[in-house]
Amino acid sequence: MGESPLPAWSLPPEAIERIRLDFEWPGRVTRSWAMDGATGRGVRVCVLDSGVEQDHPRVGEVQGAVAVSIGEDGEPVVGDDDQGDTCGHGTACAGVIRTLAPECEIHSVRVLGAGFTGSGPVLLAGLRWAIEQGFDVINMSLSTTKRQFAEVLHELADTAYFKRTILVASAHNMPVESYPWRFSSVVSVGSHAEPDSLAFFYNPDPPVEFFARGVDVELAWMGGGVIRATGNSFATPHMSGICALVRSKHPQLTPFQLKSVLHLIADNVGGRT
Amino acid sequence: MSEDGFRAAVAAGVMGVDDAYRALLQSVVDVARSIFGAQAASIFLLDEEADELVFEAVAGKGERSLIGLRIPSSTGIAGWTLVTRQPLVIEDLTQDPRHAREVAERSGYVPKGIMSVPLLADERALGVLQVLDRPKRPDFSLQEMELLGLFANQAAIALDLLQRSRRAKAALDESGGGVAVVARVAAALDELTEGDRARAMRLFEALEDVLRA
Numbered sequence: 001m002g003e004s005p006l007p008a009w010s011l012p013p014e015a016i017e018r019i020r021l022d023f024e025w026p027g028r029v030t031r032s033w034a035m036d037g038a039t040g041r042g043v044r045v046c047v048l049d050s051g052v053e054q055d056h057p058r059v060g061e062v063q064g065a066v067a068v069s070i071g072e073d074g075e076p077v078v079g080d081d082d083q084g085d086t087c088g089h090g091t092a093c094a095g096v097i098r099t100l101a102p103e104c105e106i107h108s109v110r111v112l113g114a115g116f117t118g119s120g121p122v123l124l125a126g127l128r129w130a131i132e133q134g135f136d137v138i139n140m141s142l143s144t145t146k147r148q149f150a151e152v153l154h155e156l157a158d159t160a161y162f163k164r165t166i167l168v169a170s171a172h173n174m175p176v177e178s179y180p181w182r183f184s185s186v187v188s189v190g191s192h193a194e195p196d197s198l199a200f201f202y203n204p205d206p207p208v209e210f211f212a213r214g215v216d217v218e219l220a221w222m223g224g225g226v227i228r229a230t231g232n233s234f235a236t237p238h239m240s241g242i243c244a245l246v247r248s249k250h251p252q253l254t255p256f257q258l259k260s261v262l263h264l265i266a267d268n269v270g271g272r273t
Numbered sequence: 274m275s276e277d278g279f280r281a282a283v284a285a286g287v288m289g290v291d292d293a294y295r296a297l298l299q300s301v302v303d304v305a306r307s308i309f310g311a312q313a314a315s316i317f318l319l320d321e322e323a324d325e326l327v328f329e330a331v332a333g334k335g336e337r338s339l340i341g342l343r344i345p346s347s348t349g350i351a352g353w354t355l356v357t358r359q360p361l362v363i364e365d366l367t368q369d370p371r372h373a374r375e376v377a378e379r380s381g382y383v384p385k386g387i388m389s390v391p392l393l394a395d396e397r398a399l400g401v402l403q404v405l406d407r408p409k410r411p412d413f414s415l416q417e418m419e420l421l422g423l424f425a426n427q428a429a430i431a432l433d434l435l436q437r438s439r440r441a442k443a444a445l446d447e448s449g450g451g452v453a454v455v456a457r458v459a460a461a462l463d464e465l466t467e468g469d470r471a472r473a474m475r476l477f478e479a480l481e482d483v484l485r486a
Contacts, residue, residue, distance in 0.1 A: 050353060087353040089361075112356050116346035116398070117324045119356045142357035145396040170359055174422040176393045178358055193415055215415060216364075225368040230418060231361035 023252055030273050031265040035242070038249040040101025045244050046135040047097070047237075048126055049090030049142065051081055052108035058095035058220035064107040068126040070118040076125035078109075086113035088222040092229065093141050093237040095220030100197060100241025104248065107135065112142070120149045124156070131160045136247050139240040140169040140186075141233035143178040153180045161185035161255045166247070168240040170232040171208040182207050187243065187259060191215055191235040200242060202266035210262065212238035290438040295330075297435055301402065301428040302332035308424060309407040309417070313382065316392075317344070317351050318400035318432075326351055326400065334382045334405070350389050351401045358398060360390040360422055364409065390425040394433035402428060 011019070026033050044063075052062050067081035085091045094106050111126035112119070123144060130138050138160065144153070157180045160167045169181040171190040181188040184206075191214025192201060201211040214235030221227045246261055247253065253261065264270045298316055306314035313333035317326040325343040347356045350363065364386045384405035392399040402425050462473055 086348055087350065089353050089357075112353060113347050115324045116319060116352075116356055117321065119347060142359060145358055145393055145398065147396050172358065173418060174358075174360065174391075174393060175426050176358075176395070191415060191418075221368065227366065227368055228364040229361060231359060233357070233359045233361050 021252075023250070028270075029261055029264040030270060032273060034261050034265050035245040035249055038101075038245040040104030040241070040244040040248045042104075042251065043101065043136045043244045043248045044105045044107060044134075045097055045101070045137045045139065045240060046107045046109055046130045046133070047090050047094045047139050048109045048111055048123075048130060049093055049139070050087040050112040051083060051085040051090045051110035052094040052106065053085045053091040053220070053222055053224075056091055056095065056220045056224055058226070059091060059098050059106065061106075062094070062108055063105040065110070066108070066129070067110040067113075068122045068129070069114045070122065076118070076121050078125065078129050081108065081110050083110070083113075085222055086110070088227075089141070089233065091222060092219035092227075092234065093139055093240075096197075096217070096234060096237035097139065097241045097244065100238065101244035101248065104241075104244045107133075120144055120146050124149060124152055127153070127156050131156060131163060131165055134163065135165055136251075137166045137168060137240050137243050139237050140167065140180065141236045143170060143172050143181055145176055145178045147177075150179045154183055156180075157183045157185045164254055166240075166243050166255050166258055168236055168243060170236045173232060185255070187239060187262070189214075189232060189236045189239045191230070191232050197238055198242065199267050200239060200262075201268045202263050209259075210239055210266070211235065212242070214238070290435060290442055294435045294439060297431055298330040299332070301432075302330045305402060305404050305424060305428075306332040308420065309388065309404050311388075311404045311408075312406035313384065314402070314404045316400060316402055317355075318392075319346060319355060319398060326355065329400070336382070350387055351403065354389040354391050354401045355398055358391050358393060360388075360418060360425070362386070362388045362418065362421075388421055390421050392425055392429040392432060394429045397433070399429055399432055399436070 052059060052065065054062050065081040066078050067083065068076050068078050071077040090108060097104065098106060109126045109130050111123045114122050157167055167186040169186045169188055171181045171188045172178040173190065180186055188207060188209045190208040190211045192211040193215040194213060197213050199213060203209055203211060212235040214232055215230045216228055217234045219227055219229050219234060243258060246258060302314040302316055313331060313335050315331040315335060316329045318329045320327050324346050326346050328340055328342040330340065331337060346352055366387060367383065367385055386406050388404040388407065390402050392402055462470060465473060
């Protein structure tokens, strides 16, 4: 077998051996196989939001924090974030992820707070930067309705997918078109009302793919505080935390394989065994 | 009819739009408050040019004299709702001292709980509707979120229509005689018999070809 790269779009007979998976799949994929004993260790999770409060008791250490703003030339720039959270929401999302995957790394990319007018370009620049960093999971509890950004967002979502980054995005429960959650390369998340942070359901009726805990959730908030809140915004970090757990136990999984595993271990598919 | 008369006739379609606009905003907050049995409801609308949210209407508790107050467009819960387009419900905000202080300075009323939903018309974000301190019920459900979203959608459609009428009125006010000529011709066309109108339309189609050539 030669060392030459595989042709891009075909698989010659002699190359089949070269794409053999380097791990054994169990006869039946169970939740126990997928995440028992997992802590998130080794997984880098990015929270693309309003910033994250450093050292909040429910968040702990934030391993990295940047903020995207509009520079003097009118273009978005990425710089160190010394402001923390401008709203409380990013801290809430980070707290959920930390609770589910206590040993994962959390990195904050602040794309909110720089004004509404520049929010689209700032969001795109922040997502592009996060994908370039090769994070394992990117949590996006936000969406845009601007069609002018849809095409670039779609390309970025596909880029993440092919670069093994799981993009987890909040579905929109209002009757408008919004992105990126509608793209099939992301893990889209709506809310269920069960009080169980590890319960999640596969939705056989897309575009929303999964439902995670999103009602009356206890959340970290600014000033070291705790609040209770409801919304798909908070279901999304639950799914990100679950992705971090599976990824930490099975780091070799591609986004396609991870989605397949999530489907098989969903409460309404394989159940909690 | 004089030119002024025609202008008045055309303007009649958008006349009163400012009054209707204020009435609609008040109606939206009144109904939102009533649907959820809340202590208050309020609307912030986006001023795109200034990149600010403007406090436009309030029902129930809250200081009416603060209507017109402006805040940065992407900070706080209203800003987050606008920029992310995501509705959310937060209980017990009094545990967030910064928020409580900011809101108190703004309105003299510190809500404990907030339902915050974006007002979206097609791809545009018009503003944010907030329902403050609805009674906390043990059976709070996703149906309430759904209802909030549906109501906000209806309100946004109505607001969008009235905002378009206001822009039309402003254009009419600014254009002087230019628009009035077109309006006069349209009115004259409307008064013709069917046969004459068909002949006139052919003439206008030919004129359009010349203008576009």
